[in-house]
Amino acid sequence: MTRLFLLFWLTGRLLAQDALDGQWSLDLPNQEAGWLSVTKDRVELLWAVGSARPVENFTRQADTLSFEKAVRRPLAPKEEPATRFRITFKARGEFLEAEMVPSDAAATSRAVMFSGKKQPPMPPRPDLGQIAFGEPVSLFNGRDLTGWKPSRADKKNGWSVREGLLCNDTPKTDFSAYGEYANLRTEAEFEDFQLHIEYRLPAGTGGNSGIYLRGIYEVQVTHKDSKMQGISGPGAVFGRVEPTHNAGRAAGEWDVLDIMLVDRHVTVVLNGKKVIDNAPVPGCTGGALKSDVTLPGPIYLQGDHTSVQYRNITLRPRAR
Template sequence: MRIKILFASILAIALASTVSAQDTKAFLGRWDMTVTPATGTPYPQWMELTDDGGKIEGRVQPRGGAWHPIAGAHMDSGKLIVDVGQAGHGSEISWELTSPSADKLTGVEKRGDADGPTLAGVKAPLLDRPMPKKWTKPRSLFDGKDLKGWVPIEHVENNRWVARDGELVNDNPEVPGQKMRPAANIMTTEKFQDFKLHIEVNCPEGGNSGIYLRGRYELQVGTEGGKIPSHEMGAIYSWYAPPAGAKNDLGRWTTFDVTLVGRHVTVLRDGKMYHDNVELPGPTGGALDSNEAEPGPFYLQGDHHGVIQYRNITISVPKK
């Protein structure tokens, strides 16, 4: 009798584990998330969940800043509860998620016990495309005379971008002892899928900007203080640091040549390889949206500080 009871207990545990594994399987993978507050504009986030021996692990890319690991995740009444971390005021943030289909998530963000924004997720596309055999002749995205083809975004009431002496300049100098107002970013009116980008930039010492590819993946320009390598000049922000030993070397003109095909990017700085066909797991902080399958614009970050100068911005796309 005891043997039968023991066997039944083991079987029940095994079945429960199998059901739990089946329940969580629908949530695993990379997800392009859209967060919609009750008032205001929807904004992008990103999440990746994996199964490590029955334990769900993962990482989240919030609206801004760097990605971070989740604090934990568990199933509760058919929902996956993801402990995302703490909000600015100390409240614990969790995502309550359901999976209505194989490639979609829906849910709500909770801060403590209070319901917050709604959540919608789609399975991130593979974007696994071969390298094009031929490219078009490079053409200019900035004529050096005016801002035709570019439009300020965010904090547009404090737009500091000007065309001056053949350069696209964010004229937003830091004033010691003065709190800086957030200034506008600027983006192309044209959108791109795969491309080769050539761009030259002069970022002053202590300056901070960024070049957003498809409006979603930031190539860091300038510095965030030097403590985190993946936040310094030439990094794919928070995903990949510059090569070991690379210096920011600010206050002079420097050249970036970027090739983006699918979700693989190659970056050269002044002819030196910084990132060799590395995979972009997902959008970085500051992305315009999480629609990774779609073309997107270039945008240049101007909401930090420093008189950042850009010039000789050209683009090539795959030849049809």
């Protein structure tokens, strides 16, 4: 009887620990998205912006994971210090319950609750030769913003149409993660697709924007001489997949992107050169609208960084 009890007890402990293992989408406070990756001895976290980073000094007991994190307030002055929180996750089947509690008892911040959802395993690499797409759909009519809207109503809107171009005008020139100006998204939402889009960054500005696939995965928009290179350079899936080489053009010239998203795998052709070939994308990228990879989502253009222009935006949805 004692051995049987111990067997059940150990099995329960292992199942509780296994409940945390896997990939989790996070619905963070302030309408932001995140991603949590958990294995037996490694935890990675993407918190709203930037890239996924390893978590140091975490504790894990049964179905509970806990660690400390410094969190900065969006658009806070540089001199304002970040607030340290103790963040605790508890697995509840396919969902996570999460609580942020200030580590400093004297802090004015209060405890905040948020949630997560377990994501399915990465599908096999698709055979793109067997994938069919429908007729191209124009997403931008060259006259007005029909079919588009700011992703958040509380931001300044710098988007307009001039001379047939979709233009974002913002005074921001740095690459800081947050900005006062709005991102722009399609009203329609999509699953898998092929996307054609062309962009131009102002000459001499070190411009930076991004094209989010389904509002989840950012394909980086910058120029060949940008300080952002490699996994954050032209044509990268920002912070997730590095392009094989820099195929970007100089600022002030038009760059042409052809992107394919199929079964969470991305192919990127920049200016006629394939720089990412059917690569798996393990989770959302910083700045995503959402992180649940099972849901359709919009094409979403980053406007809270620098000025940028787009044209010739067409999409071919996957034929089912």
